[in-house]
Amino acid sequence: MSSAGRSPVTGGWLDPGKKFKEGVRPGKRRLGLALRSLCRLLRSDDPGETGRQPLKQAEAAKRLGCNAGDLSRYxxxxxxxxxxxxxxxxxxxxxxxVVSGQDAGISLQALLGLRASALGEQRDCEYCLETGGRVDALIQQLNAPCPACEAHQRQQEARRRQRKQLAARLRSARTEGARLRMTVAELKVTVADLKTELAEKSASEAGLRERLAAAQGARAQLPVPRRPGDRQLSPKDVSAARQLVAQAEELDKSGREDLAFTLLRQSTTELFSPPETALVVAELRYRERDRLADDLIHVYGRDQETQDVMAVALELHEKGAPDDAGAMLRAALG
Structure with missing residues (x-):
């Protein structure tokens, strides 16, 4: 007999574990247990009660048309x-x-069959005992789980587990997809930054080439070659030197010190005369670009011909920069 959805009652007259009176035979015990189960379904209709509470024994007896003593003996x-x-x-x-959303758990025919079995047991009637045994067997069959139902339940449970697994996989896939999309977005930002940096570098290199070309154009070779001892600077020479230093200073301020030094080195070694180179060094000192001045002195003294190095050192000394002149000579000596 099913008791699904039914809350167990412990203690009192509805206790399923309450002992039977000594001598009560098995058939009557089965009937008594069935009666107790049905009595536990009875609920109070008193509007003053909180919820539908089980009936007291006296209330149940009154509702069933008997007295409490008879109900207890039943x-x-x-x-x-x-x-x-x-x-x-x-x-x-x-x-x-039905009101409580439950079921009786036994049919009326089965209940009457239990009564017939108990009566046959009481009368020692072989026919009644046989009938009661059949009824008990039928009740057991009714209460036994249906193989088809069990198979269906197992199938449904397997499907529920499969749906849960698929849902978990879907959640995992969505999480991984979101992570991959974020990674792709970050990579796109990185690529864009690299492209911007490359474009800036290309623009800087192009600007440097333009400036070198402009410097070469501004420093056109004189129709009459300058004599080695000619140290006079024309206004055009002074302007070209100062323009070169201004361009280098602009690059240095923008964080492109390497490009600034490249511009200075190539211009002084390929285009400028020693007096102009000395003027470039002095102008760098004046503009407080000491790092560029030091690097230019070192590289020029190390790489240029001795005659040019000595000429630049002499110009620096006469311009009041003996330290720079000495540094250039030391660089030439290695």
């Missing part, structure tokens, strides 16, 4: 209730069970 003693009592109890229990 449930716990040898006394076998009449058929009309069983029908009344079954009707009332089914009505309350």
């Amino acid at each position: 449930l716990n003693d040898h006394r076998i209730p009449p058929q009309d009592f069983l029908e009344c109890l079954y009707k009332e229990a089914c009505a309350d069970a």
